[in-house]
Amino acid sequence: MxxxxxxxxxxxxxxxxxxxxxxxxxxxxxxxxxxxxxxxxxxxxxxxxxxxxxxxxxxxxxxxxxxxxxxxxxxxKHLGAAVAEISGTKVRGVVRMLQLDEQNCLFEGTLDGLSPGEHGLNIHEFGDLSNGCVNCGEHYNPHGRQHGGRNKSERHVGDLGNISAEKNGRSVFRFVDDQVKVWDIIGRSMVVHEKADDLGQGQYDSSKQHGNSGQGLACGIVARSAGLMQNVKRVCACDGIVLWDERNVPAAGVERSQFMQKL
CATH class of the missing domain: 3.30.70.100 (Alpha-Beta Plaits)
Known part of the structure; x- marks a missing residue:
């Protein structure tokens, strides 16, 4: 679409x-x-x-x-937007979400550092990144359904299917989903997995639970994002980082403090 x-x-x-x-x-x-x-x-x-x-x-x-x-x-009216800053040992990127109307949510993102080929992408129930992606929980599944593909009626709400990485390790994707609502996923996590998701069609019982896509390679918390003309910030009030430099600076925590000390 x-x-x-x-x-x-x-x-x-x-x-x-x-x-x-x-x-x-x-x-x-x-x-x-x-x-x-x-x-x-x-x-x-x-x-x-x-x-x-x-x-x-x-x-x-x-x-x-x-x-x-x-x-x-x-x-x-603006129905909501969100962003997930995805990070792992090797994988980095951003996924943005925009609620187009009451039914449809747009996803678009760019991830780097992936192995070439397909990788499962899912929304998980918890936004706990304290141990990498391990504590993110199961797929977000409020209706208690079996795992499936993004375009299937029988699926977890968090089942976003597969994204494909090119030979250079980059995946650029854009799709519309009619199950996810931005207001329901704020504070949860988005996880990209090491292997392709079998979309619930695999031969093992686990196919109906998580798609046999392997461990999470990288993840990020889904955070509320600004709509048009809602963000006027140009300089971070806390430490003076200029807007255009933000992409090169850790978002928060010890890493950001250490970066600032080097300036």
């Missing part, structure tokens, strides 16, 4: 030539530019492409960009 959404980016612009070059490269990629505000350093687009692709397109002009919010192109 191809669906357009609106994306708001904060972009480090300082002149009209900056905004003109960004408008040009986006239009060359068939991305609809809704607004560029030089004073607010904001770019608003409408597209059916993953956010990572749009960010990379903007940054091809030499200007740093950061996604600030997502919104449905259908209009009406």
């Amino acid at each position: 191809s669906v357009n959404i609106q994306m708001e980016f904060a972009v480090e612009m300082s002149c009209e030539a900056c905004s003109d070059s960004i408008t040009k490269v986006l239009k060359e990629k068939s991305v609809k530019v809704l607004d560029i505000d030089l004073d607010k350093q904001m770019v608003l687009v409408e597209t059916n492409k993953p956010f990572q692709n749009i960010q990379e397109t903007i940054e091809s002009t030499g200007k740093r960009a950061a996604l600030m919010g997502l919104g449905s192109s259908v209009g009406g």
Whole structure:
């Protein structure tokens, strides 16, 4: 299902030539530019492409960009958005979710460090990352159903099927799901597994529970995310990290403190 959404980016612009070059490269990629505000350093687009692709397109002009919010192109009130910062020993990435309407939720993400091929992706019941992905619990399954594929009626709500990684270890994916609701999964975890999920079609009994996709390689807590024009932050009040530098800094905890001490 191809669906357009609106994306708001904060972009480090300082002149009209900056905004003109960004408008040009986006239009060359068939991305609809809704607004560029030089004073607010904001770019608003409408597209059916993953956010990572749009960010990379903007940054091809030499200007740093950061996604600030997502919104449905259908209009009406904002129904919710979420983000999961996925991390493991080797795997890193981001998955974003946007509730398009009362029924459908958009997922799009970019993960790096995977082995080539398919990997199971699931929402698990607990947001406990105290021991890697071990304490995330079972698949989120509020209706007590058997495990299945994303497009099956008999499935856990948390069954998101498989994502595919290229030879370089990167997986870029985008799909719409009619079972997940953003408001139900905040605080739970998203886990990418070491092997392909058999979608409940395997020969072992465990197929009907977790799809035989192996251990969790990387995981992240599903956190509430901003909608369009809901996030005006440019500098972190706690330690002064500029918005465009955030991607290179640990999100919190000891690792962030250690990073700050090196500056």
